[in-house]
Amino acid sequence: MRRILLLYIIFSVIGLTTVHAQFDNGRQRVDENGYDQYGNQVDPAMIPDRLDSANVEVQGLPPKLYMWRINNQLGNRTIIPADTAYHHFQNSNLTEGLTGHYNYLANMGSPRMSRIFFERRDPEPTIFMEPFSSFFIRPTEFNFTNSNVPYTNLTYHKAGNKINGEERFKSYFSVNVNKKLAFGFNIDYLYGRGYYNNQNTAYFNAAIFGSYIGDR
Incomplete structure (x- = not known):
């Protein structure tokens, strides 16, 4: 042993x-x-x-973000500011609009019409879609995003209680594969209970988008 x-x-x-x-x-x-x-x-x-973890400084890419819309005539791009916390944000969810110039029937999500005639948009494909302008987004009003890092924007609005309350959830996500190719999706869900019978509203919108910027 x-x-x-x-x-x-x-x-x-x-x-x-x-x-x-x-x-x-x-x-x-x-x-x-x-x-x-x-x-x-x-x-x-x-x-x-x-190789000391306490002395290592990790440097990431500085985020570069810009948004753009397409022109209705030739499809040209129009650069718009990417404002993630814009002015009058607390009014962005109101059916009466940012400055209260819309007439509407009842609670959030109900049909509405602008009282200012010259601020009304061009006629919609049908007369029944004009009162739902807050949900019907035209191609020229859609915001495309290009960024070197993934971009996510989440918004949640809530008012009232479980009997007559209103809720709305919006999400927007965009990511670039390279400098030319980008894709993403957006979701918009609204639910308004209302104060009277048969007045509740519920909408769900979703879209998948992509863009390619190149010579061809």
Whole structure:
């Protein structure tokens, strides 16, 4: 038993010595000029003595984001500011509009019509779609996004209680494959319970979009 234990200790010491020698010989040596033992220049951040997680500074890409719309005549792009927290945000969910210039029937999601005639849009495909202008988005009013990082915008509005409350959830996501190709989707869900019978409203809109910017 003692012989076996002695042999085990001897073999363990020999093995550890061999491993240490191999590790020391294969270790990268870098001089003060930044060159290893083979004469190759080494990145200062990859020097083993300097690989300290406390001193590593991770730098990401600065986000670059812009939005654009297409022109109805020739399909040209019109760059628009990508404002993620725009002015009068608290009024963006009101059926009466940002400045209260819409006439509407009841709660959120009900049909509406602008009181200012000159601010009304061009005629819709049918006369029955004009009162639902807040949900019917034309191709020239859709915001396309180009960014070097994935872009997500989530919005949630809630008012009232479980009896007559109103809720609306909107999401927008866009990501670029490269500088030319981008795709994404948006979701708009609205539910208004209303104050009277048969007055509740519920809408669900969703869209998938893509864009390619190139010479052809």
